[in-house]
Amino acid sequence: MAGRLEGKVAIITGAGAGIGAAHAEAFVREGAGVAITDIRPEAGDAVAQKLKAAGGNVISLKHDVASEDSWAEVVEQVAAHFGKLTTLVNNAGLNHMRGVEDETVEGWNHIVSIDQMGTWLGMRAVMPHLRASGNGSIVNISSILGIMANVTCLSFHAAKGAVRVMSKAAALEYAERGVRVNSIYPGMIDTQQLATMLPEEREMIRTSIPMKRIGLPEEVANCSVFLCSDEASYVTGAEIIVDGGLRPG
Numbered sequence: 001m002a003g004r005l006e007g008k009v010a011i012i013t014g015a016g017a018g019i020g021a022a023h024a025e026a027f028v029r030e031g032a033g034v035a036i037t038d039i040r041p042e043a044g045d046a047v048a049q050k051l052k053a054a055g056g057n058v059i060s061l062k063h064d065v066a067s068e069d070s071w072a073e074v075v076e077q078v079a080a081h082f083g084k085l086t087t088l089v090n091n092a093g094l095n096h097m098r099g100v101e102d103e104t105v106e107g108w109n110h111i112v113s114i115d116q117m118g119t120w121l122g123m124r125a126v127m128p129h130l131r132a133s134g135n136g137s138i139v140n141i142s143s144i145l146g147i148m149a150n151v152t153c154l155s156f157h158a159a160k161g162a163v164r165v166m167s168k169a170a171a172l173e174y175a176e177r178g179v180r181v182n183s184i185y186p187g188m189i190d191t192q193q194l195a196t197m198l199p200e201e202r203e204m205i206r207t208s209i210p211m212k213r214i215g216l217p218e219e220v221a222n223c224s225v226f227l228c229s230d231e232a233s234y235v236t237g238a239e240i241i242v243d244g245g246l247r248p249g
């Protein structure tokens, strides 16, 4: 049986761990060619090796999503290797816990350059190839904190909130040009981003989630599989919240 992403070639950023690695696995399972990119190439290589051993059509590339030059190199290498590029998952991102008075300009710029500017740089870099494919798709991974407020994540809110509106604006801009742009809003997902949490903090979060469990990286990836497949051919500018019911209203 043909996979749901047969014929697609995807760049997945930050795919050396967590939600990005789960995307790489899901996209390979569904028949896509996948470029695993990460600022930690050894982490990307390890994911790629595992998927190649299982028969996946995969490459691993070093990538800093906050760098224009790095995007140009990655896109060129992917197009040269696979002969085309149809799909982008802008997943790489990070957070730190700083409020209004704790944040610094340096800290702000670090978060915003990766989570917000990196998302734009990615869309811009892949667009010529996605337009040429006639059937391109971009998924931007925002966060539930791109929609609802929390304390002490100010720069992350600024970045992920922007990703939400940027995704919709890009969806409008490319609606007639063969590229769909959608966004995903994970709640608490079990990745290394939760690793520093104390067991009691984790338990407090778990019990606050209506489904009473922390989400799995593949539960985010499965939504992207749908959005990047032709099953979602009339879906653009949409947002999918993946949070076990956490967001009220």
Ligand SMILES: NC(=O)c1ccc[n+]([C@@H]2O[C@H](COP(=O)([O-])OP(=O)(O)OC[C@H]3O[C@@H](n4cnc5c(N)ncnc54)[C@H](O)[C@@H]3O)[C@@H](O)[C@H]2O)c1
Pocket: 013, 014, 015, 016, 017, 018, 019, 020, 037, 038, 039, 040, 043, 063, 064, 065, 066, 091, 092, 093, 094, 095, 114, 141, 142, 143, 144, 185, 186, 187, 188, 189, 190, 191, 192, 193, 194
């Ligand atoms: N885990 C969660 O609960 C959660 C919740 C909401 C949103 N998210 C979002 O999901 C995405 C993935 O999160 P995760 O939990 O899997 O994170 P993670 O820390 O497990 O993995 C992120 C990966 O991105 C890579 N990376 C970091 N900076 C990079 C850069 N400049 N260029 C390229 N790669 C870079 C890291 O090396 C790492 O491998 C992020 O955008 C994050 O904000 C996560």
